Amino acid sequence: MLDQIRTVAQGWVGKALLALITIPFALFGIDSYLSSAGNNVAVAKVGGNSISVQAYDNALKNMRNRLQSEGKFEQAQLDSPEVKSLVLDQLINKQLLSDEIHNAKYAISDSQLATYVTGMPEFQKDGKFSQELYDQTLSQNQLSPSKFEAGMRADLLAQQAQDGIARLGFISNARADEVLKLANQQRVVTVSEIKTKDFVDQVTVKPEEVKAYYEQHKNKLIVPEQVKIEFLSLAPVNFMRNVNVSDDEVKKYYDDNAAKFQGNEQRRASHILIAFGVSATPEQKQQAKAKAEEILAQIKKDPSKFEQLAVKNSQDPGSAVKGGDLGSFSRGAMVKPFEDAAFSMKVNQVSDLVESEFGYHIIKVTEISGQNADFNSLKPQIKGDLMFQKAKDEFAKQAEAFSDLVYTQSGSLEPAAKAFGGQVQKSDWLSRESGAKFFKNNEKIMSLIFSNEVLKDRRNTEAIEVSTDNMVSARVVDYKPAAPKSFDEVKAGIEALLKLEAASKLAISKGEAALKDLRDGKNVAGIEWIKEVTVDRKNAQGLTDLAMNQVFKTNTAKLPAYSGLADSKQGYLLVKVIKVDSSSLADEETKKAAKAQLNAALANEYIAAYKQSLREKAKVTVNEKLLLSNAAK
Known part of the structure; x- marks a missing residue:
């Protein structure tokens, strides 16, 4: 709820996305879905409550829309069982928390709710609560005060139930410093690989060994x-x-789908928005138009004042602070009246008033990149x-x-x-x-x-x-x-396999013997170390993940420190840690931020454990077949 309201305040594009994506789920929560589900089949049961297919389906669509709008996932990933399970788990957790709140009799009084809402920064004007701003924000999001306040109360109750648990996730300054040192620690290291393949030529496999292996594994060599x-x-x-297609059909398709064939053309534009609200009266719209016309007249008189007037007058906070700049966009990114105007203009041209559902725009195209694709091509x-x-x-x-x-x-x-x-x-x-x-x-x-x-x-x-x-x-x-398979078919493969197994044993044996001698302070011949490198947990300097894992597992109580790792296929990896540097201390601001992150991570673990405990106490059953079926998509 809080994130949603804050997002609303950031700009007219954000408001449009928010109204489509976040409100149905984030605002009303699971209760509205449950109450509207009627006798729908349950995709899960939580104690005495059911999560209907309708509730699950709506939440899944919201999740997909959000991820698609952020460009984070491909369609195949959005339709994956993992995403479906994630959405259902969120619904189950909400229901469990709702049940806990009810059973434990958590309560938020009307005065507590009023104090919180009137103190929200989103509704402040000149340092105090603005009823006008409150009404306008709710109106723009098509919310009644009762629905908004019910959603806020539910959020505060959930917060109340989890806050005490989250506060258990505390890390001391000393422990935080220790973790930070380990995270930033640098190690000067070198490694040596004793490779299995280097021992293959030293191995001899007798024919009777090959035959014995065949007889022992014949039932698998099929x-x-x-x-x-x-x-x-x-x-x-x-x-x-x-099949025949006429030229007239081709031209008609091109004309009907002009937006689809715009090549990679993009426009960069700035705008000044004078909003009139979702349910504006004719008088309010006329007032907004008059103000927009007045600003437009000033721009036509002196076009260089566009950015200055945008900062001062535009009611799109997200772009106003940047002189109205919206960045670059392709067709389909903006509402149609805005897009039609922007893609018909030349660089540095200023539009007349353009009306959209958000208000009146004055648009200035600042850059054109890419190109259109014409019909003949x-x-x-x-x-x-x-x-x-x-x-x-x-x-x-x-x-x-x-x-x-x-x-x-x-x-x-x-x-x-x-x-x-x-x-x-x-x-x-x-x-x-x-x-x-x-x-x-x-x-x-x-x-x-x-x-x-x-x-x-x-x-x-x-x-x-x-x-x-x-x-x-x-x-x-x-x-x-x-x-x-006949013996002749597999003889060569068996011989190669047995040679590899024997060579691996030789490599590992040599590696283990070398490690013992190195730890005893002896020189070991035939070990080729790579050039020393300085690594930390984020910078491997070309070392493999396997080597990096072993580097930081090596006990460095005494330097130089040695460790080894056997790999039945590759051979044996020797690691030598020459120097450990834990002096790379962060500044106080970084340490403070790191501690906050550690506390947050620990708090999240406690909350996750709390939700898991609720799940284990409650009887939760999931209709797996229905969850993964097309019916629940």
């Missing part, structure tokens, strides 16, 4: 069952030769896209007929190939795994191929979509059952 297949695919490309691309789209449409129409024909004529793929202008193709030997990769990691087609009906009766598989807009039906031509 050639999986394999098939040779023929298959027929149906895709939009099958219909391309019958785009014509071949658009024509190709339209042809492919028509082919896709025809594919969608014919897909069912294709499926029916490979089923009714299941003894051969040739009738379907002739009917749809395709060509039956043949494969080499395929296992289930290699076949799935062959068909773009589609395991379903291979499951069908290895089914009794297809494998034994040699019938066509049903037509399935192995990838987007690509249907395939297949039939088995030949089959080989699973069988052990």
